[in-house]
Amino acid sequence: MDWFRMYGEFATDPKVQMLSEAMQRRLVMLFCLECSNGIETFHVTERETSIAFALRVSEEALAETKETFVRKGFINDDWTLCNWSKRQYVSDSSTARVKAYREKKKAEAQQRETLPKRSSNAPEQNRTDTEQKETPPPHAQEAFDSRTKFAMTEDWQPDGKTFAAVLTMNALGGQVFEQDQFLEFKSFWIASPDEHRTHAKWEHALAQHLKRDQRIQQASGRTTDGHQNTELSRNPQNHQSRGPQGRHQGSARPGPLSAPDRVRAAIAERDAAAAASGSAVGQDG
Structure with missing residues (x-):
């Protein structure tokens, strides 16, 4: 948007204030015409007709206006404004700055469009090799x-x-666990490939699995042997690498009881309790 400097002395300048309101308006309109395109851009033979149309006045009123403005020193005989360049500054115009800014943005956009095209000029195999190198396993x-x-x-x-x-x-x-418990956990979840968890979530799930096993063993009357292999809780990876043959001989406890074994153990405990009390067990027991 074009703009120009208009000083406060316009309201106190005797030459201006002695004009009628209509003449003051016409003077401001000339300022606007000079700011927008420049009065000198109007063709000489059609200049007065164009100015009369812009001011919305007749040719007679335009002639009177020109005579008054020339006499007071506002305009020259060719309608160009006197002292306009002294009151306005080149730095006030944002046209040059806006043009430079737009050219800079255009150059940056062209550069962004050019970079991908340059990279696509490489052979397909080379690009594939680059992607494989940059993408970690x-x-x-x-x-x-x-x-x-x-x-x-x-x-x-x-x-x-x-x-x-x-x-x-x-x-x-401080608890110790058998390698079979760890392998059982992995075997179960390998069979469920749709289940995805983070590393921390898998460790938490393994701990919950071991805790359930411990509760089942405690419910069946079994206790944890403190001299068993503790390497799984300290470094499960090293323990697995040793394999089933790498367990401590003589100190490893058997794995968790199966459901039938737990039923047989319960029957045996009941029979032992009955024998201790001296009562006989029925044939259907």
């Missing part, structure tokens, strides 16, 4: 981003440090 992504969800795999291992903290938070700190 799934396990590397999981190592760097603990929020990555994944399905259970055969080679998954709980972290020694974090899993020890998880066991403590689940009231299992």
